[in-house]
Amino acid sequence: MRDPYETLGIARSASQDEIKAAYRKLAKKLHPDLNPGDAKVESQFKDVSGAYELLSDADKRGRFDRGEIDAAGAETQRGFYNAYAGSQEGAKYRARQGGHNMGGMGEDDMEDILSSMFGGGGRRRGGAAMKMRGQDLNYSLAVDFLDAARGATKRITLPEGGQLDVKIPAGIEDGASLRLTGKGGQGFNGGPQGDAFVTIQVRPHAVFRREGRDVHIDLPITVGEAVLGGRIAVPTIDGSVQMSVPKGSSTGKTLRLKERGLTGKGGRGDQFVHLQIVLPDKPDEALEAALKEWAEEHPYDPRASLKRAT
């Protein structure tokens, strides 16, 4: 990265006001949202912002001047608004142009163009008015893992005031899109309403992991449970169930709970439980004494296969 003083075109002795003034002047000229489609301008803006970030902070500026830090890494990672110019996500902002409210004539309104092509008048001219379907609107909705697993109804309040009840079917996958027929923008001249599309983002869960229709969890067990076996309560997406751990279960052993996974095409998946032996929090004298004696009398080599392979 270039010298930040050079990037902003200022002297090393510049005051904070001079730095700010220089930055504002350049930012006005170079902001990518005001200069769409110009990659060079975007990279210049990032340099200028990075330089300003460094020099506007008296502490960072001092460290830079003393050579303690360099100019790299000062710019932050961000997306520019213009990157969404063609996205469905951004349609809600573009949809309210020309003084129309949300659901009004936006980019889907091609009638002005069509009527000028075919010699007609504007859309407001009496009989020339065409029936038009309302615009489709897109929303994103983040839901918790368990709501997605079990199904839920979420009430979303739209920015423009309306409410939608979104029924999330059990087992929905991250990134899936729901279509709410007739919940989009108003139609025109008696045309039907558009549809609303809701893209679902599933938040990750601290315990459950999803793989296809199956759920995986890591289940900590005690040394005693590993050696002696027993019945253990295991969390599933439907709540806790009892599961038998067989005698002599090692870490990494995987047990399957049939049809405790997610609902999907072809029925429910399974839950896979990966056992992990966990020792007591503190070293335990009784355990040490018992194992010392046992280990001397019962040697075994769990690394035999490693030795053969290496």
Added chain:
Amino acid sequence: MKTLDDIVVTCRVRRIEVRRWVEAGWLLPVEVDGDLQFAEVDVARAHLIRDLRRALGINEAAIPVILDLIDQRQASEQRLRRVLEALADQPEDLRQAVLERLRR
């Protein structure tokens, strides 16, 4: 989806400011069970508003005018793109005729 707190951290703005932007309709997050959820486009737009206020020193009254102009420009680009897509689907001779006309 991002929360209000995420916006505060990534854009380095105060909560109350973001709330004002939402109330003014400059940002259009959805509200789910009482919590605001911001899509990526909302986060990028929040960055833009912050830049307009701070970096460019534009006063609050002028912000909606600028946002509207940017949105209009984007909507126009989208319309043009649709016209071009429709044109691309037409037979060669028709496309050539349009090109001829545009060169005049």
